[in-house]
Amino acid sequence: MHSLLLAATVCLTAAQSPAQAPPPANEQTRATLLARPPRSWAVEAAAKELITLHHPDSYLRYRMHLVDQKGDRVREIIESKDGSVARLLYRDGHPLTPEQDAAERSRLNAMLASPSDFARHIRRDDESKKIAHDIVQILPDAMLYSYAPDQPPSGINGNAPEVVLDFKPNPSFNPPTTTSEALTGLMGRLWIDANTKNVVRMDANIFRPVNFGWGILAHLYPGGKISLDQADIGSQHWILTRFTQQVTVRALMVKSMKVESTVQTSDFQILPGPITYQQAIKQLLDTPLPTR
Numbered sequence: 001m002h003s004l005l006l007a008a009t010v011c012l013t014a015a016q017s018p019a020q021a022p023p024p025a026n027e028q029t030r031a032t033l034l035a036r037p038p039r040s041w042a043v044e045a046a047a048k049e050l051i052t053l054h055h056p057d058s059y060l061r062y063r064m065h066l067v068d069q070k071g072d073r074v075r076e077i078i079e080s081k082d083g084s085v086a087r088l089l090y091r092d093g094h095p096l097t098p099e100q101d102a103a104e105r106s107r108l109n110a111m112l113a114s115p116s117d118f119a120r121h122i123r124r125d126d127e128s129k130k131i132a133h134d135i136v137q138i139l140p141d142a143m144l145y146s147y148a149p150d151q152p153p154s155g156i157n158g159n160a161p162e163v164v165l166d167f168k169p170n171p172s173f174n175p176p177t178t179t180s181e182a183l184t185g186l187m188g189r190l191w192i193d194a195n196t197k198n199v200v201r202m203d204a205n206i207f208r209p210v211n212f213g214w215g216i217l218a219h220l221y222p223g224g225k226i227s228l229d230q231a232d233i234g235s236q237h238w239i240l241t242r243f244t245q246q247v248t249v250r251a252l253m254v255k256s257m258k259v260e261s262t263v264q265t266s267d268f269q270i271l272p273g274p275i276t277y278q279q280a281i282k283q284l285l286d287t288p289l290p291t292r
Helices: 002-016 025-033 038-054 098-113 115-142 179-185 277-286
Strands: 060-068 071-080 083-091 143-147 162-169 186-193 199-206 210-212 218-220 225-232 238-251 256-270
Touching: 038 115, 038 143, 038 162, 038 186, 038 199, 038 238, 071 277, 083 098, 083 115, 083 277, 098 115, 098 277, 115 143, 115 179, 162 179, 179 186, 179 210
Parallel strands: none
Antiparallel strands: 060 071, 060 256, 071 083, 143 162, 162 186, 186 199, 199 225, 210 218, 218 238, 225 238, 238 256
16 A cells, blocks of 8 residues: 555656656655565565575574573584584673583583484474474465555664565464464564565564463463564675564463573674584584683
8 A cells, every 4th residue: 555655646746747856766766665565575585584594505603692581691603514503602791610611511522422412402403493484484474564664774784775564463364383373463563675685673572362272282471572683694694683582471371481582693604615513513612712
């Protein structure tokens, strides 16, 4: 609707004032961006998000800062062709003590000695990635999208043009899995890089309660918030740079709990080629522990 109104306004202005100068280039660009159905942006963004999730034939080394109910931790992560490996470096703002570092080294050496331990670790990662893949894949159909043309840019994408979309649950959509039922209570806003079609930012909130498995498995309370930022770290390699969640959930009809966490990633290095998980672990073990 926004795009039709904007296009009509442009046409009427041109018809009534043929001698006037054309609109500024940025307005022309804006009109062009809003001239297509908003859902088409969601379709392309979902396709790009799947590439970001799997980023085939691309490997990274970076740091992940996680703050949740278990504390404040910083890990060094290396992506191998077999899966990601991580080494804990900081806890609660301080480098690990010699005793803590010895325990971390023992854990990594155990994975070197027992590939089955590493395989179990990777299975958990693969299961999480599969859930994320399935959710992203159905987002274009699970939500209704509309333009939010008066919203300011995200502020994290330089001067690149962005498309801002509001989204809310599609009442005609039937969630195919238990996990995807969460989408029926989610609404929010997306900032999309207009050139690359990648999601730059998402802010969403849980606006109504959601039951998983008729409330037996879990119940998600309204009022929760989810937010994320993504960025191009070089060579069109997009990655999640910030993720925060504040939700209240009751699991297995037991008790309600608040889940609050913030994840930030930084210090990215694009690795020249694939390495094995054993090589990745050895690189982590060879890295000196920070002293401050």
